[in-house]
Amino acid sequence: MEQLQCHVKQYAWGKYGEESEVARLFADGHDNFQIDNKTPYAELWMGTHPDGPAQLKKCSTRLSTYLAKHPSLLTNNNSAKNIHLPFIMKVMSIRTTLSLQVHPTKEQARRLHELDPINYPDRNHKPELAYALTRFELLCGFRPAREILKNLQTFPSFRLLFGGDTYAKPLEDSILEEKKMGVVNQESRKCLENCFRFMMDPDRSDVHNLVSKLLLELDNGLRGAIEEGTAGVIRKMSVDFPNDIGIFSPLFLNHMILEPGQCCYYAAEELHAYLSGECVECVGCSNNTIRAAMTPKYIDRDALCSVLNYKMTEQKDYLVPExxxxxxxxxxxxxxxxxxxxxxxxxxxxxxxxxxxxxxxxxxxxxxxxxxxxxxxxxxxxxxxxxxxxxxxxxxxxxxxxxxxxxxxxxxxxxxxxxSYEMGPDHDTRLVTPVSKSTINEKMLKLEADMEAPTTVVNKTPTAVVKV
Ligand SMILES: [Zn+2]
Missing domain, CATH: 2.60.120.10 (Jelly Rolls)
Incomplete structure (x- = not known):
């Protein structure tokens, strides 16, 4: 076995300094690393992905290069410069909500990458598993239909956000009909998609008013299908992301609270957002994410709305038993x-x-x-x-x-x-798809506006410095 030097990501939503388990754990395993209490330490990456590659501690060689030079069951490609593991293991320390997001399937990822390699740098998909090291909160998947119905009937602001009589009413009717017949059909999913697309309309100008209305409704004691803690999450989001459409997401997404030792998993097409706590995360070796809200990063509404599965699911369906x-x-x-x-x-x-x-x-x-x-x-x-x-x-x-x-x-x-017993993806051909110059310029402008752009910190020991 080989001891590794790994990477820490300083995303803005990470916990600061000594409060971050990522920083403390990294400092315990990497010599001469100084924790800075003004810096957020969000993720420790353990894998071969080019955005945060591990290297061998004894010689600073990238693990992916080492794997290519030591062919084993992992490789059937002897000419590759790098062999990648199919997963990235991470430890995460979350101070504030990450963006509301979804990951594409393998097929969708390949298509998105071909159309837009700047925003979708990988061909691979990115399923995710989160194991709670501390109490860990996340939003994951659309709530069961009965809970969405209850929230639509309780919060007038939410009903308006979902399109009022034009889009929310057909969803309510369809859910009631399904309840009466005791069957689940595709109709409710289609209605939910219509509501979601209406909500995501970039031209709507009423979000500010609707958020104020929702906060007032919460102050007046309306709860619908949500718990007291979820009302707190909505209030915190309204401070962290003023007037963001994502503030409404706990009304239609499952608010899961994992105790230490609990674990959840979701594949592609599921809308989710981590809220707080520390976890071990396993993900596919990919960086393909489609964002919906609560982020200054690029929001690709068309890709988002067409990738979601609009399944309304119980929380327990996301739990992984030990x-x-x-x-x-x-x-x-x-x-x-x-x-x-x-x-x-x-x-x-x-x-x-x-x-x-x-x-x-x-x-x-x-x-x-x-x-x-x-x-x-x-x-x-x-x-x-x-x-x-x-x-x-x-x-x-x-x-x-x-x-x-x-x-x-x-x-x-x-x-x-x-x-994993899978072969890892081929990242040696990352970003080689030809794109027109104007497309690149447009995308680069969008990327430059990205205040949350990831930065990488490496161990300050000279031997550990990696050129990324
Ligand atoms: Zn994700």
Whole structure:
């Protein structure tokens, strides 16, 4: 296995300085890194994606280059300069709402990339899994139809936002009809799409008034299908994103509150936004995102409205159950080939047999988030390769078929290991699709207006500096 140096993203929505688990964890695993209390530390990236590539600690070689030079089951392309893992594992520290967004399917991602490689730099899709390290809140997927109906009938501002008698009424009628017949049909989805498209009309001028009206309705005690905590989320959004259409989103999206250890997953076509807390996130190795609201970034309304599935879903459908594999390892396996997650918890009481990790036929990345211990690595034939002292903050690449086991742990240890049996995407051909100069100029102007543009910070140790 190889110890990795990874990247921290300083997006504006991250927690500041020492308050950020991302900053604290990064500092514990990367020498000479100084936490700046005025800087937001949002995401720690652990993977090969070119926007935040990991490198080997011992020599600063990119992990993707190392994988290309050490062909294994991962590669069937011996001439590639880089071999990518199909996933990125991240730790996230969220202070304020991320943009309301959706990710395309593989097919949609390929099409969007061909049409607009600047805003959609990857051909790959980006399913997402979030495992709560602390209490973690997000909006995810349209609420069940009965809750959307209740909110339309409770909040006049929301009903107007959704098109009043022209668009909201047909949705209400369709939901009531479905309820009466006891069946779910496509009609309600179509009506919801009409409401959503009306809401997203860029020319509408009544959002400011409708937001004021909604806040007044909340002050007057109207709640509909929302909990008290959700009213608080709406009020906070109205401060963080004044007059943004996204302030209404908790009325039509599920507000999920995950306790530590709970995990949720959503694939493409689901509208979502992270609200607060810290999580381990697994995503497809891609950066393709279509944004809807609460962002200064590019909002592609046409792509957004046509990608959404408009399914009205119960919260429990997004939860991923934990499966006990060994006394020390639990697995989270969503319906997705791009990643699976192991949670590893080794206590000082565990026997050496219990501390054996499952051997994986594929590559994986391990991050230690607490504790200290010793790991032994061996080949499939049980030939010893090495022993490593590991502690909080350490991140490792583990090659396919290597056996790893904890020999002992001096402090109870917790770690997360992400893996996948898929081939990773080919990022060597990123941004090669020809586009006309005028298109590029237009897109660049849009990008320049992007105040939230990601910046990357790397370890200040000279050997760790990466040219991105
Ligand atoms: Zn997302």
């Amino acid at each position: 499966m006990k594999l060994t006394p020390c390892v639990d697995m989270y396996a969503p319906d997705c080939k791009d990643f699976q997650l192991h949670r590893i918890r080794v206590g000082t009481e565990h026997t050496s047999k219990e501390m054996l990790m499952p051997t994986l036929d594929c590559a994986s990345i391990l991050v230690v988030v607490s504790g200290k211990g010793t790991i032994e690595e061996a080949t499939q034939e049980n030939q010893l390769i090495g022993k490593y002292e590991v502690k909080r903050g350490d991140i490792f690449y583990i090659p396919p078929k290597h056996n790893v086991r904890f020999l002992e742990c001096s402090e109870a240890l917790e770690g997360y290991r992400t893996f």
